[in-house]
Amino acid sequence: MLDSATEILRLQASGEASAVEITQLALERIHASQSGINAFTHINEEGAIAAAKAVDQKRQNGLPLGRLAGIPIAVKDILCTTDMPTTCSSKMLQNFVAPYDATVISKLRNEDAILVGKTNMDEFAMGGSTETSFFGVTRNPWNQLATPGGSSGGAAACIAAGTVPLSLGSDTGGSIRQPAAFCGVTGLKPTYGRVSRYGLVAFASSLDQIGPLAWSVEDVALLSEVICGFEPRDSTSLDQPAPSLLSAIQSTDLRGIKIGILEDALVRDGLDESIRRAVMDAAEIFKQAGAEIIEIKLPHSDHYVPAYYVIAPSEASSNLSRYDGAHYGHRSTNLASESVTKNGPLAATYCQSRSEGFGTEVKRRIMIGTYALSEGYSDQYYNQALKARRLIKGDYDAAFNQVDLLLGPTTPTTAFPLGEHLDDPLQMYLVDLFTVGANLAGIPAISLPAGLSEAGLPIGIQLQAPALHESQLIFAGAAYQAATPHHHLRPENFRF
Amino acid sequence: MTHTDGYTTETIIGLEVHVQLKTNTKLFCGCSTTFGAAPNTQVCPVCLGHPGALPVINEQALELAVKAGLALNCDIPPVTKWDRKQYFYPDLPTGYQISQFDLPICAEGYLDIGTDSSGDAERKIRILRAHLEEDAGKSMHDEASGQFDTRIDLNRCGTPLLEIVSQPDLRSSLEAKEYLNELKLRMTHLGISDCEMQEGSLRVDANVNLHIHVDGKKIATPIVEIKNMNSFRAVERAIDHEVDRQYDVWEETGKTIKDESKTTRGWDDQAGRTFLQREKEESADYRYFPDPDLLPVRIPRERVQAIQSTLGEMPGEVRERLQTQYGIKAYDAEVIVNQGKDFIELYETVVTICGDGKRASSWFQQDILRTINEQQIAVSEFPISGTDLGTLILKITTGELDNSRARDVFQHMLDHGDSAEASIKALGITSVDSSELEGLCRELLTENPHVVEDYRNGKQQAIGSLIGQAKKRNPNANPKTVRELLLQIVETL
Numbered sequence: 001m002l003d004s005a006t007e008i009l010r011l012q013a014s015g016e017a018s019a020v021e022i023t024q025l026a027l028e029r030i031h032a033s034q035s036g037i038n039a040f041t042h043i044n045e046e047g048a049i050a051a052a053k054a055v056d057q058k059r060q061n062g063l064p065l066g067r068l069a070g071i072p073i074a075v076k077d078i079l080c081t082t083d084m085p086t087t088c089s090s091k092m093l094q095n096f097v098a099p100y101d102a103t104v105i106s107k108l109r110n111e112d113a114i115l116v117g118k119t120n121m122d123e124f125a126m127g128g129s130t131e132t133s134f135f136g137v138t139r140n141p142w143n144q145l146a147t148p149g150g151s152s153g154g155a156a157a158c159i160a161a162g163t164v165p166l167s168l169g170s171d172t173g174g175s176i177r178q179p180a181a182f183c184g185v186t187g188l189k190p191t192y193g194r195v196s197r198y199g200l201v202a203f204a205s206s207l208d209q210i211g212p213l214a215w216s217v218e219d220v221a222l223l224s225e226v227i228c229g230f231e232p233r234d235s236t237s238l239d240q241p242a243p244s245l246l247s248a249i250q251s252t253d254l255r256g257i258k259i260g261i262l263e264d265a266l267v268r269d270g271l272d273e274s275i276r277r278a279v280m281d282a283a284e285i286f287k288q289a290g291a292e293i294i295e296i297k298l299p300h301s302d303h304y305v306p307a308y309y310v311i312a313p314s315e316a317s318s319n320l321s322r323y324d325g326a327h328y329g330h331r332s333t334n335l336a337s338e339s340v341t342k343n344g345p346l347a348a349t350y351c352q353s354r355s356e357g358f359g360t361e362v363k364r365r366i367m368i369g370t371y372a373l374s375e376g377y378s379d380q381y382y383n384q385a386l387k388a389r390r391l392i393k394g395d396y397d398a399a400f401n402q403v404d405l406l407l408g409p410t411t412p413t414t415a416f417p418l419g420e421h422l423d424d425p426l427q428m429y430l431v432d433l434f435t436v437g438a439n440l441a442g443i444p445a446i447s448l449p450a451g452l453s454e455a456g457l458p459i460g461i462q463l464q465a466p467a468l469h470e471s472q473l474i475f476a477g478a479a480y481q482a483a484t485p486h487h488h489l490r491p492e493n494f495r496f
Numbered sequence: 497m498t499h500t501d502g503y504t505t506e507t508i509i510g511l512e513v514h515v516q517l518k519t520n521t522k523l524f525c526g527c528s529t530t531f532g533a534a535p536n537t538q539v540c541p542v543c544l545g546h547p548g549a550l551p552v553i554n555e556q557a558l559e560l561a562v563k564a565g566l567a568l569n570c571d572i573p574p575v576t577k578w579d580r581k582q583y584f585y586p587d588l589p590t591g592y593q594i595s596q597f598d599l600p601i602c603a604e605g606y607l608d609i610g611t612d613s614s615g616d617a618e619r620k621i622r623i624l625r626a627h628l629e630e631d632a633g634k635s636m637h638d639e640a641s642g643q644f645d646t647r648i649d650l651n652r653c654g655t656p657l658l659e660i661v662s663q664p665d666l667r668s669s670l671e672a673k674e675y676l677n678e679l680k681l682r683m684t685h686l687g688i689s690d691c692e693m694q695e696g697s698l699r700v701d702a703n704v705n706l707h708i709h710v711d712g713k714k715i716a717t718p719i720v721e722i723k724n725m726n727s728f729r730a731v732e733r734a735i736d737h738e739v740d741r742q743y744d745v746w747e748e749t750g751k752t753i754k755d756e757s758k759t760t761r762g763w764d765d766q767a768g769r770t771f772l773q774r775e776k777e778e779s780a781d782y783r784y785f786p787d788p789d790l791l792p793v794r795i796p797r798e799r800v801q802a803i804q805s806t807l808g809e810m811p812g813e814v815r816e817r818l819q820t821q822y823g824i825k826a827y828d829a830e831v832i833v834n835q836g837k838d839f840i841e842l843y844e845t846v847v848t849i850c851g852d853g854k855r856a857s858s859w860f861q862q863d864i865l866r867t868i869n870e871q872q873i874a875v876s877e878f879p880i881s882g883t884d885l886g887t888l889i890l891k892i893t894t895g896e897l898d899n900s901r902a903r904d905v906f907q908h909m910l911d912h913g914d915s916a917e918a919s920i921k922a923l924g925i926t927s928v929d930s931s932e933l934e935g936l937c938r939e940l941l942t943e944n945p946h947v948v949e950d951y952r953n954g955k956q957q958a959i960g961s962l963i964g965q966a967k968k969r970n971p972n973a974n975p976k977t978v979r980e981l982l983l984q985i986v987e988t989l
Contacts, residue, residue: 080548093547100541102548201547205788234550235790315788318580321591322545326648350584373582373783382785 002026002496005071005165005219012059012070019059019070023052023114026072029163029496030117036144036493039158041077041135042084042118048072051114058112066111067226073108074158074167077118078125079210080199081105084115088201089133090123092323092330092357102199103234104168104210104227111226116164119154123359124320125175125203127151128431131422132361139418140182141491142457146415149179155213156183162494166214166223170200172207173308174410174435177447180213181410181460184449184489186477187213188220191467192442193238196231202319204312205236207439215487217448217477221245224470240468248471252479254289259463259476260296260399262408265434275409278450278459282480283407289479294403298395298437303388308436309429310372310385317369320362325353332356364425389440396441400466405476409434410447410460438464446473449486458489506707507739508716509672510664513679514657515689516631516697517560522654523630524551524594529656531695535649543654545589550789553578557656560688561601561628562795562803564658567682567810568623570605572800576628577792581782586648587633597784600627601795607662607682608812609674621675622663631655652696658689664703669735676700676728681811685837693727700731704738705753708746717742718756722770725763734763738770814840822853831861835868838875842882849886852893859889863906880909887916898974901925925972930981933966933973937981940965941989951986959983 001007001017002025011017030043055070080086080098087093101109108115122132130138130153138153140146141160148157152169156179159167169176171189180187188211195210202208212223222245229242261283266276283293325331332352339348358366372381399406412433421428438445445464453459465472481487522529525542541549565572579597603625610618633650660679666672680698683689691698702725706717720738725731738761745751761770809817811833818829818840832843839860846856864885868875888905891897897905897920908919940962941948950958959982966978 086547088547096547098541098548099546100549197548198550199548202789233552235552236788314785318582318592318783318785321582321584322547322589324584324586324591326586327544327589328546346586347584370783373785375781375783378783378785 002029002072002162002165003159003215003490005068005214005222008071008165009069019052019055019114020049022070023048023072023116026114026116026164029161030158033141033158033161033163033494036139037141037148037157037161038136038138039119039148039154039161039163040074040117041087041089041120041133041154044084044115044117047083048114048116051112055112055114066113067222068108068111068113068166071113071166072116072164073113073223074117074119074155074164075105075108075115076121076152076155076167076169078121078170078201078203079105079118079168080201081115081118084118086118086201087134088124089121089135090357090359090362091134094134094330096329098199100199103196103231105199107226108168119152119158119167119169121154122151122175123362124201124316125151125170125172126316126361126365128174128178128428129416129418129421130154130179131418132359134359137418140415140457141494142184143415143455145417146457147182147418149182149411149415151175151179152187152213153179156180156185156187159183159185159213159215160491160494162490162496166212166219168210168223168227169213170203170208170210171435171439172203172209172312173432173439176211176213177410177435177445177460177462178431180447181449181462182415182458184452184458184486184491185213185215186217186220186446186448186487187211188224188446188470188473189438189444190224190228190470191238191444192439193236194228194240194243194444194468194470196229196234196237198231198233202315204315205319206315207308207312209439217446217474217481217487218246218249220446221249221474221478224474228470238468243468243470245471245474248475249478251475252289252482254286254291254476254479257286257291257405257472257476258294258403259283259286259291259405259407260294260403262298262406263295264297264301265408268412268433270430271409271412272414272453274453275412275414275459279407279409279461282448282450282461285480285483286407286476289483291476296399296403296406298399300388300391300395301437304392304437304440305429305433307385307388307392308432308440309368310381311389311440313365313369314372314382314385315369317366317373320358320366323354323357324350325357326350329353330357361425392437392440393442396437396443396464396466404465404469404472406464408462408464410462411435414453414455414457414459434462443467444470444473446477448477448480449489450484451486452489504709505739505743506709507667507669507735508664508705508707509666509668509735510703511662511666511672511675512701512703513660513662513676514699515564515660515683515691517557517564517656517658518687518689519554519556519560519656521554521556523554523557523628523656524654527654531697533651535647535651538651539653543589544650545591545653551594551787553790553793554656557628558601558793558795559803560656561626561658562800563686563807564660564683564688565602565605565626566800566804566807567686567688568602568605568607568626568660568679570602570623570626572601572795573599573603574796575599575792575794576601578787578790579784580787581629581784583780583782585632585635586646587635587650587653589633589650589653593630593632594787594790595629596627599792600625601793602626607675607678609671609678619665619671621665621671624661624663626658626660629657629659631657669732669739672702672735673728673732676731678811681834685811686807687837700725702731702735703758704735704742706739706742706746708743715746716753717746718751718753719758720770721758721760723760723762723773726765730763730765733765733768734770737768741770818843818853822847822857824853824857828857828861831865832857835865835875842875842878842885845882846886846889849883850889850893852889855893856886856889859885863903867910879913880906884909884915891916891920895974895976897925898976901971930977933970933977934981934985936966936970936973937962937978937985941982941985948986948989959986
């Protein structure tokens with residue numbers, strides 16, 4: 001029952017289950033899963049039960065209920081919440097409680113959702129394996145020796161582990177889609193500007209976007225409808241009404257839809273054969289449903305990862321300068337006396353607080369970004385990357401002149417063993433090969449479960465659409481899920 | 497300027513002026529900008545730089561910045577954008593200041609200074625640019641309790657500033673002061689800024705060096721940026737001091753602009769000298785880059801034109817108009833204009849009623865300005881309305897009141913808030929019947945035969961002593977009328 005939001009709504013409406021019962025079940029499963037999976041950084045025990053009671057009360061009193069009434073939802077620990085810490089899985093914010101709710105959090109509360117906890121992530125969303133978290137790694141429910149992906153590893157794993165039907169993640173270079181693929185769930189990165197970033201702790205502001213994860217496209221659509229929409233507090237928010245997505249699921253007839261299959265991606269070195277085959281199979285399924293399949297190339301795809309790994313760290317180096325130990329967050333209490341003598345008490349406090357508060361990967365990216373923005377180097381790096389970004393947008397514009405959607409793999413491999421890439425940042429960065437394009441171009445993209453590899457690990461395929469065309473992703477994604485059983489597969493230890 | 501040892505020098509000055517825009521709220525959030533609130537009470541997640549908070553541009557700040565640009569004859573480019581200037585300091589909670597790097601809201605402009613009565617400017621000072629940026633908070637170093645104790649007040653964080661950068665076109669401290677006066681006048685006149693240096697709503701940094709002419713060659717001294725000047729007078733003094741200091745240092749060391757990069761010096765007002773603050777300017781790399789949280793702003797031509805149409809007269813234009821329209825002197829026009837829009841408006845209301853620009857001007861220069869200064873009130877708080885003031889002055893013009901009685905009435909109006917008519921009544925001032933006055937005059941002349949004698953012997957001024965006596969016997973007697981009557985009568989005796 002905890003694997004479908006729509007089912008939970010039905011059960012409550014029919015009186016078969018109360019919000020409190022559902023929430024208690026979710027909390028039980030979260031507790032049970034923590035020692036093995038460690039998907040959560042904070043469990044909102046009392047708050048969740050109180051919220052569930054309020055929903056049941058409302059229902060009893062015949063009051064109107066929100067669209068997510070009584071549904072347990074987990075949110076990535078990068079979204080500001082007043083009733084739970086917001087740590088970004090960093091020692092820097094270990095005890096930080098935000099003074100306000102992120103816009104998406106307010107929207108969830110307004111729709112009577114039950115916030116059961118905050119999910120684990122790579123520190124400040126920097127990473128693709130949830131291994132850089134200060135609170136320890138999250139493990140993949142399909143194979144606990146494997147990564148759940150990242151950075152929204154906890155948000156994907158908590159669904160795969162059967163603890164909640166819905167979660168919110170954030171995606172800067174693939175951080176929703178890649179863990180969704182690794183954990184066999186569905187994950188959507190909406191168009192840049194669709195979802196307010198107010199209250200999303202910034203990693204790379206021009207790329208960050210909040211999005212939903214769930215087993216099915218239908219549940220993803222439900223949560224998307226709630227979180228999308230214009231908000232004046234975010235200057236980059238698009239002045240567009242929230243899209244109507246559930247209505248896009250009415251039909252599975254894809255006639256008239258042109259889908260471009262990403263030819264280059266399929267011949268990439270390092271692409272798992274099982275994933276290549278899953279993409280080919282998906283193309284066949286879309287064709288069966290009436291879509292026209294066309295081969296498409298993105299000519300500058302070699303530049304995507306390099307451009308991304310200049311732009312994202314550059315913005316991050318700036319965004320993370322606010323963590324200085326002066327106002328909130330970690331402040332070093334035992335300043336080295338030689339540092340105080342050499343730099344003065346202020347600079348020593350900065351240096352030591354930041355040295356202690358940030359982990360290796362965060363420091364690496366701050367240094368890369370600081371370098372890329374430095375006088376004399378910014379033309380070679382940051383400004384060059386911005387030029388590449390314009391070319392990348394041009395790639396997509398040209399592709400979408402020919403087709404409605406692009407089909408390809410979400411990741412080159414299935415979930416890799418924990419620790420495999422930890423000492424090899426470049427290998428880790430290449431995991432983002434197929435996902436960063438959508439962030440750089442600001443377009444929406446969805447990862448869909450597409451079966452299991454021979455090793456029994458989930459495979460994800462990705463659909464990308466032009467800006468503001470989330471409904472097309474939902475439409476085609478739902479048609480795919482109507483024709484395939486992949487999103488119904490559950491990891492062996494978490495079949496309830 | 498020629499120094500004692502004969503070398504001719506030229507002073508080169510460029511000014512960077514920060515004016516705080518008079519917006520209700522901060523540049524990127526809804527917090528109040530009121531000065532003087534308790535520390536850290538006008539703050540929110542945005543100006544505190546909290547994780548996840550995002551800036552949103554204040555339209556009123558854009559409006560005022562464009563207005564300021566137009567008042568400074570600047571071009572307003574169609575697109576402007578925001579950049580982050582990055583440095584660590586505890587009063588800058590985000591670790592970067594949102595500013596404008598390569599596309600400022602106001603491009604090149606100029607300001608005329610030393611405008612004479614004919615309206616011709618003596619000097620045109622070019623303005624390089626003016627850009628918007630957010631202010632930082634205030635650090636208060638409590639030295640009494642040890643070097644580690646610094647208090648931070650973040651109320652000022654995010655307050656909108658317009659940084660106006662002049663070209664190095666100023667050639668003396670006097671010109672610098674004139675430039676600042678004219679700039680301040682325009683900003684206050686248009687309600688763009690209060691320009692109170694004491695409150696920090698106007699701040700000035702001066703870049704100064706010398707061009708020394710030696711044997712037909714021009715030698716430039718190293719550029720110094722002077723900071724911490726708290727009044728226009730301080731700016732003047734600091735520049736004068738720096739000119740002498742740089743000349744002396746050059747004589748001593750021979751160091752030129754090629755030998756030393758720009759240094760920053762603070763002004764010590766009490767000691768009357770500058771002191772070294774920062775040696776090498778090039779060490780700071782602010783790593784400017786476009787702020788990804790904010791979109792570039794388009795300012796269409798129509799919007800600029802709409803703002804232009806609300807500007808009204810510039811202070812210089814008002815000065816000229818007051819002279820031609822009301823026949824007052826250039827100096828008097830300047831005094832009136834320098835008091836600001838409300839003062840000008842009050843003056844013009846009064847003139848409309850009394851019809852005598854000169855007389856009104858003299859009252860404004862003296863009695864009204866003195867009252868405002870004594871009572872320390874704003875012009876808008878002046879206790880007598882323009883209509884009542886006009887009525888009072890009209891009574892002088894028509895001879896109903898003499899100047900000294902008028903002052904009594906004015907004082908009564910101030911003290912009791914009565915109209916001119918009511919005050920006249922309250923003071924028992926009535927106009928004296930001319931036959932009554934004539935009788936009084938005859939009486940005085942009869943009682944004072946020596947005055948008549950003196951007058952006949954050619955001492956016309958002897959009559960004057962009787963005017964005072966007439967006033968004593970009847971305070972309502974108009975001295976002018978008394979004088980005329982006395983002269984008429986004495987001729988017939």
